[in-house]
Structures are given as C-alpha cells and as structure tokens.
Amino acid sequence: MKRIFLILAVILLFFSSCAHEEKPNSESNASSDVETLSPYTWDGLRLAWEYGGYPEDVGGIYLGEDGVPVIVLVDLINVSQERKNELVALLREDSVAFRNGVYSYNELDQVLNQIQIHPDSVASSGFVSAMVDVVNNRVLVFVKSEEQIPHYQSLFCNISDVEVSVVLHEVFLYNMNIDNTSVRYSFSEGLIFFLIGVLFCLMCVYFFRFHYFKKLCPDVWVRTLKPRIGLSFVVRKIRDCEDHPDDHVFSEIERKIKGPGA
C-alpha cells in the first residue's frame, strides 16, 4: 500500500510540474516582440498577436481546410506585395494564403468587448458568450434559445457597423475552433484531478479497512507487527524434516534380489 501511494505521489508531482512548466512558455511567447523573433507556426503567430496586439491591417489568422495558414487582410486588393512578404516572413510555413476582410481584428475585438460588458449581456440569462469569428470576419454571439436570436441581433447590430451574428449555443459547440494548447492543458489538469481522486479513494479504502479490521479482530494488528517468516524458510524447515530409512530396508531389498540365502 505504501508503495502505491509513493508511485501515485511521484506521478502527481510529475504531471503538476509539466503543467506548470508549459504555461510560462506560452506566455513568454505571447509577450515577445513579434517582428524580431524567428518565424512562428501559424498558431504561435496567432497567440503572439493576441497577446501583443494585432496589426491594424490584419483581420486575423487561421488554418485553412487544406492545412495552409490564412491571413485575413483588410482591403486586400490595396495591400502591397512588400507587406505580404513581411507577413509571410513571420511564418514558418512555406505557403501562406491571404483573404480579404472588411474589419481588422482590433475592430472586431473592440465590438466583442462592448458586447461582453453590455448590461443586457451581463444581466440576461439568454446570453452565453461571444467570440471573434476570424474565418468569416465577424463577431459571433451565442445564445441559449432560438427565440432570443432576433432580440440580441437587433441589440448588438446597433453597437457599430461591424457584422455581428447571433447563433444558438449548440452551433458554437459544433463549430468550435478547438485550441490545441488549451486542450493539452485541460487534459493534464484533468489527469491531475483524476489522480487526486484515485489517491483519495485509495486512502479512504485503506483507512476504512484499517478501522474495520481493527474493530473486528484487534489481535491481527499485533500479529502483523511481528516480522513474517519467509516461504523459503518454511521450505528449508520442511526439507530439514527429511527422514532416513533404516539399514534393514536395503538389507531386505538385497535379500529379495539375491534370494533368502544371500
């Protein structure tokens, strides 16, 4: 039992240290200067922009269905090739696609903040959450029921000219763009909670057993305190009990083999 606790404790320490090590890394990436660091993965660049601020001409970045990172640029037709090259140079990927967007990420984010602090959002039970939909260059608002969609649609459309779409919460679950980093964190954290649960259960079982048996037969605890005899010792003791036949046994065999006159 002690060994099990020890192993579980080591596993817990290992996973908790892993979780603590990963978080500061992502934060340091985010806070670093985007322009001066070596090329990013598309997700790294997204994080860096989210924490360090998006450029004014960028509407966002996402991974396209064909696996190529897509950068949404405001007024793409008028963006110079140099600017495009600058953005491409930030990414580690060989090919990068550009897409036209009407609003910059900062504009979308501003509207998002206004929605989130809107008195109706805070007070109402119908509002679930809101997010920037980079792919469609809009702000998405999630509500609990279909009946509430028109209400929120009219409410948030007046905030600014940015496109705001109100959808059902279930749609959010279905189309959610899964953030791999957060999944990894939540997995390791979940594992820690699971292991803590297992540890707690084992301790409960152990203490229950201890008290239960102690109540039933207190003598058992006195007995277990004595060092147990090993099974090899028992075998040796049994072997020591080997018996020897008397000499007349062989004489009798000899007599039977050679005949009575031998």
Place this chain on the structure above:
Amino acid sequence: MDSESLKVLLNAVCRGDYNAFRLLYEEFKCPVYTVALRLLNNRSDAEEVTQDVFLKLYYLPADHGIENLRAWVFAVTRNLAVDRIRSRKTVESLDSSVVENLYSFDDYSSLDLREVISRLPNRDREILVMHIYGGLRFREISDILHIPLGTVLWRYRKTLTTLRNFMEDE
C-alpha cells in the same frame, strides 16, 4: 545428480550392474522413504513401499522407455502409497473416519512440523512432498496427479502458507 547421470545409472541397472543400483538407492532412499512416510504416516508401511519401489526399479526391463527417472520413481512411490492407503481403508474403515477428523488445524499446539504435514489434506501433502523431498517440477507433479498446473501451484502455495502460520504461532 543430473538426469543424464541418472539415465546412465538406470541403463547400467538394467544390464544387471548391482553397484549402479546401490548408487541409485543412495540417491533416492531418503526422498522416497520420506515421501512414502509423509503420505502413509506409518514407518513400516513406508519401509515396505520403499522396498517395493527399488525392487521395481531393479527389475525394470531393458526396454523400459523411461525418460525421466526421478518423475518415474516418485510416481511409483505415490501410486504404491495410494494403493496401500486404499487397502488400509477397507480394513480399517472405522479408524479411517477417526483419522479424517484429525485433519483439522484448530489446535497447532504441541505439534511438530512432521505432524502438521501429516494432517494436511492428502492432495496438498502429495504436492508438497513430491516437490520438496522428491525435487519434482510442478509440471511433472501435475502430470502425475492429473490435475492442472495452476491448481498444483495454488495448492502448493496455500499449503506453505498454512505451514508458515503454524510456525509463526509456535
């Protein structure tokens, strides 16, 4: 003595080499006698079984076909002991019921290890003595007793645990 040496001696015995027979007797006399004694719990019966085993060995034909002499010796010892127990039971049917009642571990006190072994259930005792005194492998015991290997192992361990408890209580 390894199995090759035993095979050489056995072949020599089959050719009538009396010295080889003596060497085999010296090799097996104690384990055979002890196994018989533990199974029968009677010295004179054990001595007779020992004699019978060695006489069978001496009179083996040249084409005996025995591959594992050790396993053969203890299989014969066990069979002769079982035959003797059966014949004894028919004669002393009343006494045997008394003996069965003695197979209880309620009171270990004033018993030595030999007595405790003699009070073990027959099958457990067979496995224990054939492995410890006879030096047979569990697989060989399983073949002799016609019971699964897992059962042999489980019974052996259970018996040792019982004996350990006895020794700890002493």
